[in-house]
Structures are given as structure tokens and as C-alpha cells.
Amino acid sequence: MTVRLWLTIALAAALALTGCTTETPDYQSIWSTTSATPTSPSAAADSAEPMSIATFLEQAGVAGQPVAPDKLTDLTVSMPTPKGWEPYRNSNLSPGTRMIAKGETYPTAMLIVFELNGDFDVAQALSHANTDAETSENFTELNTSTADFGGFPSSMIEGSYDLSGTRMHSYNRIVIATGAPPTSQRYLVQFTVTGYADKAAEEAPDIEEIIRGFTVKVP
Template structure:
């Protein structure tokens, strides 16, 4: 289950930006605020990341290169000016693109799951946790609607990282591959950039998020 732990760790390293993914455009001014969030759960206990929840259920997660999947297609576009990005803090099978040497970035991780768990609980109770654990996280938008027919949790917002305010987008998908195996996968897709440049970088961000796809071949 160590591999799945990398999901939570990587999410906090590269966690997420981007655009308006909802029907209403994001209020970019609101994500620049450094005031404490009021949208995280009112509880003395911190949220539990989905990877930790799965580990507690005895589920094993093995990282998979998205391009090597044969029973599921998981892709996202690369806008002009963006290129593959390598970071030694990330697992080798994590796929990242960046514009330049730093942010903005887009990151994709896929894990093959072995073991039973309650999908609704995983999504509704743990799908936002990776983002919400970021420093001074402030929620902008969130949804647990299905994505491309698969159970999913999406959250957007802003957080602090090394003295910078970041704008974040994070989507987790629990997908089932083609029969007869009906293999279950955990997918995390994040896009990250500086909040002060959110409006400027929105076209690329929106294109990446709109182009993200999970489908059975």
C-alpha cells in the first residue's frame, strides 16, 4: 500500500490549479485571498486522504503508466508551449507537463486497485481531502458528480506554498476498465499554477481540464 501513499504525498507537492471547470467562471480575485478558509469541514479531525482510506480498507494500489493501459484510456492534452516535466519528488510513473521550468503544471497518476471498498464513501468522504490538507486552503468550487460515467470528486481552490498563493484544481476518478476483468483504477488529475496569474493562464488551464478524458476503449 506504500505506492498509494505516494498519491497523497505527490498531491501535496504539486497540488493543483486552474480554471473554470464549472458552468460559472471562477472568481479569480477570491482565490488570491490569504484569509483562512471557511469551507473545510467543521471538525477537530483533519480530513483523511483517499489513499489512506483505501489502505485502511486493505486495498493495494500499484502505479501504472497511463499510456500502458489496455482496458482503459486516460489522457489529457498538451497545449503549445507546454512539455513533459520530470521531478525526482514524484514517482516514475507520474505524468507531468509544465509551461517553462516551474508552474503552471498538470499532473496525472493512475493506480491499479486490488481489494474491496465502498466507492461512495471513498468519493464523498475522502475525495476532497488531498486539497483540503494544503496550507490555508480556500475552496472555490467542488462537486461529487460522476465524470465520464465514473464516480468522481472535483475540488478547486487556493492554498499557500513556499510563500506563494497557488490556484488549484484536483479531480479524483474511480474508474472500471473493460470486461471481462473489470479492473478498478484510482486516477488523480491535478493542475497547478500561481493564483496571481490565474486569469492570464486560464485559457491553457481550461483547455487541459476540458481535454482530460477517462474512457473504456
């Protein structure tokens, strides 16, 4: 079965591929291009403005530290690299980001892991996971899921949107994972695969391989 294609809310990837420059982002800025004056999450939730998961975590007082997936010892986070895809490196990407691309531009797949420190309601956080996707320019939702992924709480959204006048398809999943005991460290994992809408059928086999092979598990 063909996997429906993909929605990205990863600002860093878009900046990297369009040649823009920005300061190295912290975990909040991965999903949001705006900042907000800190208030309580419950108070902000009552406002008319949609809240991103980044804003929710920031306002809950949660600190995030980027960690390269291959440096984790208490959690396995990985994605496959199809034939013809290569690592993509750019100084605009958050430290520790793993990104692969086919050629010089899209399609791309990106994996980001943040070590989270601070208490928060996981279900409430994930209720904000798709906000940036849903507020992308001319966004059309194709599929969503709030089912666990690998036994961990997760939220997934697929859809299409406009980026600099080009129609894109993207798949985005956020997983709140807990590492192995005794530390049982909590992590946020973001996995995003993005391609051009008019090449969806052509790129589908590679995209399906990457999505099927995405893994988050305790070693």
C-alpha cells in the same frame, strides 16, 4: 466561460518543482505527508482527525500499483498538451506519472493512475477525496463537485492555498474507474492542474484547454 482555478494535493509535484528529494512514493503517499497506524475505516472516520482517501484505502486493505496512462489497454486516460507546454520528468515523481509544465516551474498538469486491488466502498472512499486539499495551508474553496465523470464515480475540488509563501490556484479531480471486461479492473485516476494565483487570468486559456480535454473512458 472562464474555468475557476485549481487545487492540488499532489505532494509529488510540489517536491519536484521545489527541488526537494524524497523516496519514491507509493500510492498512499501521493496525497498524504503523514502515516497512521492501521485501523478500520469506520473507526477512523469517527475520530476528529480528517482522513484522506489514501489513508482510507490503506486501512481498507487496498493495494495500489502505479501504471503509466499510455500503458493501459482496458482504459483510456489522457490529457492534452497545449502549445508551449513540455513533458516534465523528475525522479521524485511516482513511477508512471505523466506531468507537463510550461517553462521550468508552474503552471503544471499531472496525471497519475493506480491499479487498485481489494474491495472497498467507492462512495465512502470518495467522501475523503478532498481532505488533503481542504487541509492545505490557508485553503479557500472555489468549487466542488461529486458528479460522475465520464460515467465513473468522481470527486473534484478547486481552490487556492499557500505553498512556501506563494499563493497557488489548483484544480484536482479523482476518478474511480473500471476498465473493460472481462477483467473489469478498478483504477484510481488523479488529475491535477496547478498555477500561480497572480497569473490566473494569463494562464486561464491553457488551463481550460487541459481541463476540457482530460479524458477517462473505456476504449
